[in-house]
Amino acid sequence: MREVAIIGVGMIDWGELWEKSLRRMWTEAALAALDDAGIDTVDLITVGCMSPGLFVGQEHIASLLADEIGMAGVAATRTESACASGSLAFRAGFAEVASGLSDIVLVTGVEKMTDVDGGDATYTLGTAADREYEAFHGITFPGLYAMMAQVHMARYGTTSRQLAAVSVKNHANGLLNPHAQYHLKISIDDVLNSTMVADPLHLFDCSPITDGAAAVVLAPLDKARDLAGKRPIVKVAGSGMATDTIALANREDLGKLRAVELAGQRAYAMAGRSPNDIHVAEVHDCFSISEVMVTEALGFFEPGQGGPAAERGLTALNGKIPVNPSGGLKSKGHPVGATGVAQIAEITTQLRGEAGQRQVNGARIGLTQNMGGSGGSSTVHILEVA
């Protein structure tokens, strides 16, 4: 396999972007990444997007977007694994460059979520659960994670206050990210006093509905050295992906995220790294409980210690293992297909030392973790300064 480098990253400001269509958001992010890389032709475009069919009534979007950016003729494909669609677009692009099938790949993620009303958005996200045996009974995504929270709380004594600390920390980080959807300082009490969505998860335990896009450009490491100039080169050291049952009822243990654990083990093994080696991580905090359970599954903390760790500040920007310096899904926003690619963009920016006020000092090894549905799929990537 060839070594693969990330030679460009592109983000747009995320939010409720009523003035921008899916193709407009996507093209702006893609152009930003190409400009950052100093490249204007690619061999392949991958697009992570969960449900353009239900959100905007458009399928076949890889070809549509290749044309939109003036590259009709190029190879292009869409990847889908619910909220992990973006990281699967990255993994597909990584495999193409590593294998030699493609040299330059434009990896993108996008989701346009606000063209439908709240009920239909909840319904669409619910299609990432088992349609016939979960969603049929009225369970929602907050509801599924709420059930996992109930089990985690009963087993380990995890508290609502510890969960709230995750949201408070991510909003504090998001204040420092100009691309974030919300620039809003919140307190533990703000979280605990917000509307209950699914017990025990309050509104401020949940990531929002967001329009957004993100992109990165991949190239063989040798070519990256020619293009990098004085900037640090960031390479892909490890890639792991795993699945679990979609239906919670089919899982033996609702107190842990098995797909995250497996994907992490695979990525660590490939990179020759362990959890203690990681300097900074972007993880899938679709809900506060998710970040707690993910930091346990990735081996940053022992099972049951994710909540206390968040409350003690171990995951803050200046903590033992800074988690979600971008603001995470909670503050930066969660346009589902774009999230996995934005995580790669953030860690690349951190490893380049270009993260400004939210820079984690001395970060040279970083990790991203993206998750589909209620943990039915997960991807972990480890990036390092080459």
Next chain:
Amino acid sequence: MESPARSWREYPQRYRLEAAKCTKCDKVLYPPRVICPACHGRDFETVTLPREGHVVAPTVVRVPPTGFEEETPLPVAVVELSNGVRLMVQVADMADPLELKIGDPIHLEFRRIQQDSEAGLLFYGHKAIRD
């Protein structure tokens, strides 16, 4: 999104709680499958699920998806039946939904699950009642 055929083909498991018991390792699969995830056996006999069990993971959905607006707040839970099979069900007849706790004993009853569809389809299945 629902068609008559799509509802009809789920009747055996949804209406009659039919499951598939693996003849090789005795694992009971609900809903039925054609290969056993435990032993990869492919031979099954049809069994009916017991109706008694307990709560494994409860929540109360306060923000409903389309089709459940009349049902909110909606208690839902993963329950485990007396033969070890788990399923996702609504929990009916709770005066205070927040009283539902892990370990609470339940039994299943046949009830309406969702509002009727625009095409007039009715959605029935099983709900849990706390004992």
